[in-house]
């Protein structure tokens with residue numbers, strides 16, 4: 033989208049997967065792109081990809097979203113280098129499969145701190161640097177925020193909390209001309225998240241069948257929705273959690289769908 037040429041996009045968790053897909057789409061539109069994640073090698077590889085995609089400028093910051101001061105320092109440096117933030121994406125997350133009865137307290141806390149506290153840290157630290165009026169904030173949620181899933185108590189709790197951060201900040205920041213929305217991706221092919229959720233071919237097949245459109249999503253599916261939601265075309269949309277998931281959020285499990293099929 034032409035409107036993002038020269039605009040400043042900051043993506044927390046932007047060095048791989050879905051978030052890098054979003055950053056790449058903005059880079060192709062000529063945005064100035066800042067990304068933050070922990071691993072310097074991941075950051076360097078992503079910076080190269082974003083430059084090659086056509087970003088007007090790229091900066092990478094190594095920080096853990098659990099460390100507020102480090103996040104705040106990165107956001108301040110990014111704003112000093114590229115100006116006020118026009119689009120902020122908060123998508124850093126961690127996931128693994130663990131049954132509630134076996135998950136350690138530290139395992140639960142770890143995901144809550146990366147996903148939920150991390151999202152608060154990113155939004156709170158970004159606030160002084162957001163363009164007012166005009167900035168768009170995008171949090172990355174998941175179907176787990178309203179569909180309970182076995183082995184996902186930590187993610188379900190964290191993503192549900194993120195949705196309430198989205199709604200609350202949309203209320204508080206709307207008067208300053210800052211919109212806050214969220215995308216809840218469905219199962220996206222080729223991502224670390226799906227590798228962890230569906231480690232076997234059979235579970236990947238079951239995930240595919242749980243989507244009414246009967247396919248996994250792509251990085252482009254999410255990037256295009258993200259760009260639209262942050263654009264002037266969506267200028268009256270504030271505080272929504274938008275499923276981009278082929279209908280997974282409708283919650284019809286593949287077992288029920290199969291049970292309701294007429295006999296052959």
Ligand code: COA
Pocket residue numbers: 125126127128129130135136137138139140142143224225228
């Ligand atoms: N099953 C159960 N518990 C697990 C686990 C698993 N597969 N993986 C980690 N944990 C627990 C650890 O045992 C530890 O708890 P303990 O001290 O009681 O043993 C706790 O979680 C923290 O683990 P640690 O490895 O120290 O965390 P970390 O901060 O280094 O890494 C993770 C965070 C675990 C989420 C790591 O997988 C990660 O960095 N993920 C990012 C990438 C990702 O998940 N992408 C998908 C996004 S949807």
Ligand code: NAP
Pocket residue numbers: 044045046047048049050051068069070071072074075095096097098123124125126146172173174175216217218219220221223224225226
């Ligand atoms: P991914 O490739 O593992 O992306 C996670 C990103 O976050 C990486 O850049 C990672 O880089 C960074 N990160 C992780 N922990 C961090 C921390 N503590 N501090 C700073 N950065 C951190 O995963 P993905 O599958 O694309 O998922 C991206 C987002 O989409 C997540 O919010 C996830 O919950 C959501 N989602 C994914 C799917 C899916 O199908 N994949 C479905 C629904 C929702 P470093 O390792 O360098 O820190």
